[in-house]
Amino acid sequence: MPTLLSRYATPFTTGLFLVSLISGIALFFHYGTAAFRGMHEWLSVVLILPFLLHVWRNWRPFLAYFKRLPMALSLAACLIAGLVFAWPAITGSASGAGGNPAFAMINVVAAGTPSQVAPLLGKTDIDLVSALKQAGFTAAEATKPLSQIATDSGKNTMELMATLSAQKAK
8 A cells, every 4th residue: 555545544534533423413413404414424425435545554453353253243233223223214114203304394285285285375275276287287176185286297296395385485
């Protein structure tokens, strides 16, 4: 390994790990989410390169860990912990708890009818149905759920939400 890479693999691994640690803790406690999310995601990806260089530099001592029980136990515990968190999403058995609350609210609004949602936008149901039809939601009716209007009109829920957002701005 070239001397320059050898000299900086461990320091960069340490520095990027600390950035990932601090931003991860901030995200966990919902502090400065806008500032930390991109930093955490991108610099955690960048961490892969110095990590690989660190492993390459310390390959023989690293392999020695695999000859002992603590490495196998640690890897198994980490795999199990990861599966515990991922299992509901993998199997589709998530109870709806967790996830992005904005997407949860989209589903709540999409289940509503134009008659129910119009007052939130400062509109009448007639005005909202008319605006939806003008935007290409040909199946719009005051008593039909918004998600069904989108599907029946050959569009998706996010297009419908964009149209509703534009209505609030008017």
